[in-house]
Amino acid sequence: MNTDYVAFEGVDGSGKTSYIESLTNHLEKKQIDYKIVREPGGSKLGEGIRDLLLSHEYEVEPLTEALLFSANRANLVEEIIRPSIEAGIKIISDRSAFSSVAYQGIGRGLGFEKIYNINDIAINGFWPEKVILLDIDPEISLRRQKVNDRIGSSDIDFFKKVKDGYLELAEKFENDFLVLDATQDFEFNTKIIYEWLDVDST
Numbered sequence: 001m002n003t004d005y006v007a008f009e010g011v012d013g014s015g016k017t018s019y020i021e022s023l024t025n026h027l028e029k030k031q032i033d034y035k036i037v038r039e040p041g042g043s044k045l046g047e048g049i050r051d052l053l054l055s056h057e058y059e060v061e062p063l064t065e066a067l068l069f070s071a072n073r074a075n076l077v078e079e080i081i082r083p084s085i086e087a088g089i090k091i092i093s094d095r096s097a098f099s100s101v102a103y104q105g106i107g108r109g110l111g112f113e114k115i116y117n118i119n120d121i122a123i124n125g126f127w128p129e130k131v132i133l134l135d136i137d138p139e140i141s142l143r144r145q146k147v148n149d150r151i152g153s154s155d156i157d158f159f160k161k162v163k164d165g166y167l168e169l170a171e172k173f174e175n176d177f178l179v180l181d182a183t184q185d186f187e188f189n190t191k192i193i194y195e196w197l198d199v200d201s202t
Contacts, residue, residue, distance in 0.1 A: 001032055001196035003129040004085045005160025007096035009166060010134035011159050013141035014182045016094050019134065022190050024092055026199060035084050040069060040097040041075040054149035062108035066115055070122035072096045077123045081110035096128045097167055104150070108157050119199055120197045133170050138163055 006023075009018040020036060027034045040050035041197040051196035053065065060068070073096075081091050097119035099138060105115030122129075145152055170177040178196045180189045192199060 002171045003090075004067060005081065005093070006130045006197065007093040007098065007128035008130065008132050008134065009102070010094060010099055010182060011136065011138050011141050011162050011166070012131075012148075013144035014134035014136045015186075016134060018080060018186065019132065019190065019193065020092055020094055022186075022195060023197075024052070024201075026194065027090065027092075030199065031055050032090060032199075034090040034092055034183075035080070036094050036191070037080055037091060037094045038153075039076065039093065039099060040072045040202060043079050043091075044071070045079075046072045054151060056150050056153070058150070060150070062104060062110055065108070066100055066104035068109055069104065069116075070097075070119050073097055073119060074124075076121040077126045082126060086152045091128075093128060096131065097123055098128070098131060098166075101169055102162045102165035107154075107162040109161075112165070112168065118165070129176065130197060131170075131173070131177045132196075133177055133179045134182035135164055140183065145159060150175065 008020055010016055020034050024034055024036060039046075040053050041047045049068055052067055053060065053072075082094075084091055100119050101112060104110050105112045138156055142152075142156065142159065167179070170179045178193065180192060182189075
């Protein structure tokens, strides 16, 4: 595989979990060491932050939400991601700092550059090398969800802004993003992902 740090992105219900499972099963067959992380979460501290962020018990202001996400990432990068990569283990991430740019920066209206910069400081510039964006109409993706957490329960207009934020990111970082239509055939998309990541050359 031609990268050490891959992130899957997309609005809630876009199919990230299924594609991550497919990729990691393939990596196992190729005998490539990997570790799956998720955001929010991914570490003992991170899972505690995740509970705070996603629970319906709390009302969280947009900037507080953004800062909690970035705090989670600061811990995750230093405790899990960087050491794993240095040990030769590939990181496959369910979301990354790019999520906050789309969700809090654009969706919550805090500003693209502001949230990008906050996260850049938090992760010390350690962004994913490759990002697979599963692009989908939020009206379709939200119908796929079985249980809505606090953020997943936001209204459709919020998720339309998030979708636009992701596409803005993909345009700005076009060399690092692979944008796929998440309503396309799963096997078709999977083949494109494998080719883009050069998995079968190993």
